[in-house]
Amino acid sequence: MMKNIGVIIELDKGRVKETNFGMITLARAKDTQLFAFVMDADAKSVKEVLESFGITKIVEVWLAPDQLNNPVTRAKAMINAIKEFNISMVFGLSTAMGKDLLPRIAAHLFAPLVMDCFYVDLEQKIAKTYQYSGKTIATIQLTGEVLVFGIRPNAIEPVKAQEKAQMLKFDSSHIVATGFRVIKSGGIDKTTRINLAEADVIIAGGRGMKNSENFNILFQCAKKINAAVGASRVAVDAGWVPYSMQVGQTGEKVSPKVYIACGISGSIQHFAGMKTSGMIIAINTDENAAILSNCDYYVKADALEIIPTLTKILDNG
Amino acid sequence: MQIYICVKHVPDSAAHITILDKNRIDESISFLLNPYDEHAVTEAAKIKNNTPDSEVIAVCLGKNDAEKTIRSALAMGADRGILITCDKNYDSMVTALALKAAIEQDGTPGLIFTGKESIDAEGMQTMFRIGAVFDFPVATNVVKLDIEVDKAVVDCELSGGITNTYEMSLPCVLGAGKGLNTPRYPTFPDVVKSKKKPVQKIVFTDLNIKDSPAGMRIVELEPLHQARQPKEIKGDAGFVAKEIIRILKQEAKVL
Incomplete structure (x- = not known):
């Protein structure tokens, strides 16, 4: 058959x-x-x-x-x-x-x-x-x-x-749901522009982002490279970005083609959410950060300096 | 109201996983209460405080060692525990049937909680299977909950921070998400008290769960080896940025 x-x-x-x-x-x-x-x-x-x-x-x-x-x-x-x-x-x-x-x-x-x-x-x-x-x-x-x-x-x-x-x-228009009613559908958190789980490219920030405002640097870059913006647990727990942006063990599990980690040390729990990424690019000032030994490319520098430069180059075509 | 929390004894996420016989892990590592279940316990304890004559019961299917996880739930606010002891790991289909049998033997559920997923098997389905075997409505990744007289109003988070609000009849099954609350970690007196709380043990085989032809079985487990060879990009910000753009364009082909 x-x-x-x-x-x-x-x-x-x-x-x-x-x-x-x-x-x-x-x-x-x-x-x-x-x-x-x-x-x-x-x-x-x-x-x-x-x-x-x-x-x-x-x-x-x-x-x-x-x-x-x-x-x-x-x-x-x-x-x-x-x-x-x-x-x-x-x-x-x-x-x-x-x-x-x-x-x-x-x-x-x-x-x-x-x-x-x-x-x-x-x-x-x-x-x-x-x-x-x-x-x-x-x-x-x-x-x-x-x-x-x-x-x-x-x-x-x-x-x-x-x-x-x-x-x-x-x-299927005759189907009814018993005991289950929708009151409100789709309150959208405006901060995440592209769905993390489905993004081809993710740019994520951690402790090295230092504050909430600096995440705008990632959003600006994300717009240019068509990426979603993610965050480590540290950045979420600090209240810089909402939980919906968290990548890791207790956040979203992602496998984009490219994962750009900005100021993220790369804990086991963070890797649990992104280790299946196609390529990992890490930008970190701390040369002892775990992520530098488990990525494809790394830069020992401040993401707050590298990312705006990258955005500017793309801006200028 | 009787509130049942289905908890799971899982390896600590920081533990090193060693694979034995190519299909199971070495279980002589640190195990703990599944992190999402902590939110379930915390929420159940909160409801109990606001609802007279209510009781919170933690139920677990696991090996003898899983009593520790039940004790953790007791320290966080559950009143008593039920451990269904078994000597092997069952899939979520059998697990749901066993939990149902144990809960029905024990009382009348007004609410059933699980975590939204376990951090070991990550199957994301046990709450739906429990709902199906009881014929109760189910919602998962619950981040807000209001219990009214005969219904629950829940906010469930989809990815990207989108939430839907549902109204469900009681009893219902809820998969607790991280946003639901901040787990209340036990104080020393809580831990002492938890040791005196009763934990009933039921042997899995005594529940007479029928064998089913349908199921899921792990046939092989292998470590995920990552052979990433980190290459450093050196230079000033301008050079590094250009190099990253080149990599995105030429190697990853995403630009």
Whole structure:
């Protein structure tokens, strides 16, 4: 029997987020139908781009706006769709949305789930993820009728594969969430401009930033290099920036292509949140800072001097 | 109201992890109460103080040594503990079933807390599995909580500092996030008192959890070796900045 694999597409203002393409690449397999589930947009508008990555069926899961806001109705709609289309493997992103949606789906289906995977073998049904604060790689065997995988954003290089997709609709507007109501959706903290978990480049500040105002230096640079701004626990605990910017063991876990650490010493707990970055560039005045011996490039200098210079050079084209 | 906190005994994040038999860690290192669970305990103790006739019970599935973690929760404000003893590590699907069985044997939950994730397995799903087996609503990464007569109003933080506010019927399951409170660390008298608080032990196999064909099993564990070869960029600020731009453009290809 032909297997059906499903990917849950994440959109941003009606566009398919870049991070989906690596996930779709990972979910492709021989002799399978690859379903894309789209909840937040008119599926026709994303048809072409999804086809270019090998999607063969696009399912528009239809929910009313207030249902779309509710994580319980979203999960229920996906659970019904997984059953309806006989999906045996479900892929989603380990983003803020995925961290809520995927465990709801897996829990209700009594299906195994591995979050934050950076590798999946569809034949063997194994997934690789990090455990123990990023100190180990765990290979996990999943068993069950339906398997769920949360894929770490940016972990997989996208590869195109052109297909023609059939368009399907799945009306879920009858679904209700019992005992769970949304009162307010999306109070946004204005200080973080680009989502940390999905950023290609992160520029982060620590003790060496000295105060809250100096973080503006990082924001200005971030705008130029299209980066998100992060922080170490020291900077958050000092009250210079909000907790939502914290990278590390008890903050956001990130794997950008480049992580620029400004005045961050590089504790074990900080590394737990960023050690899987593609490249680490450290700027620190303290030549004994741990980060200098566990990075790709380092500068023994004051980030408060280097970063404004860098921004100025980019400003001047 | 009975408030149950599901706690986990996890390796200290600063401990060196040694892998044995390629699929487990050497557990002769320092273990402690999962950091996110501290927020759960602190919040439960706060609710207890504002709610007459309430009781806070810390429940843990773990090996005998996990009693230490229950004692930590007791020192931070829980009234008593239940340790489900086992001799191996179970996945979150079995864990949820075991916690449910132990809680149901013990009382009637009005609220169930967990931490938003454990810092060892980082599976981020146990609270949802507990909710599913009880059929209670679930919210995770809770950073603000108000308990009203028959409902909970919670703020949950998504990444990037975005919060949503939900109203949930009681009983419900809540995954405590870091922003929920500042953990109240025990004083010496708290620690002394905690030693006298009761901890009931239940043997896992006595709960008769049925074997399920569905599950997750660690088949291999390997250390994450990082072979980064640090190269120094030397020069004045102008030179260094230009060199970083070159690296971003030519090597990382992000500019």
